[in-house]
Amino acid sequence: MSDQGSLRSTLHQRGMRMTPQRQLVLDAVRELGHATPEQACKKVQEIAPTINITTIYRALDLLEQLGLVRHTHLGHGAPTYSAEEHEHVHLACHRCGRIDEVPIETMDELADKLRAEHGFALDATHLALSGTCRECQAADIG
Numbered sequence: 001m002s003d004q005g006s007l008r009s010t011l012h013q014r015g016m017r018m019t020p021q022r023q024l025v026l027d028a029v030r031e032l033g034h035a036t037p038e039q040a041c042k043k044v045q046e047i048a049p050t051i052n053i054t055t056i057y058r059a060l061d062l063l064e065q066l067g068l069v070r071h072t073h074l075g076h077g078a079p080t081y082s083a084e085e086h087e088h089v090h091l092a093c094h095r096c097g098r099i100d101e102v103p104i105e106t107m108d109e110l111a112d113k114l115r116a117e118h119g120f121a122l123d124a125t126h127l128a129l130s131g132t133c134r135e136c137q138a139a140d141i142g
Contacts, residue, residue: 010066021051025059029069029081034099036078074099074128087125093133100133 008018021044028043029035035043041056060081063069071079074092088101104124111122 010068014066016062021048021055022059022062024048024051025056026063026068026083029060029063030083034080034082036080038078040081070125072126072128075130089124090128091133092128092130093136094130095132095136098133098135099128 011018011022024044024047025040028040032039032043037053037056037060040060041051041053044051044056060069060071064071064081069081069083071081072090074080074090075094075097087104089104089106091100091102093099107122107124107127111124114120114122
């Protein structure tokens, strides 16, 4: 089934209707990989200039409720959205702003420890770790 057909089916099952705006927002997030609402809005407005940021926020909220996108806070400011199949942990350098990605399995040992010791089930799909990247650390040494 196409992405559009899948979204239409998911919405229909929940008693909602498919709108071009919802599909455009989902397409923008998938195309950009990571997108703030403002970045998604700019991308959508390339095709549909009359769509405003409020529509983007509403669509992102609904798409997240449907499990089609997820958000991550990569630091200060707006959350960043990615498609559901785009699972990894973000490493955010608080000095230069660089964002790296590591496999979600990187957190398995911590997740196991949290479950065993605290009964806590970690959802690392929303996780961003803040620190200093290799290049910024090297600049401090050199």
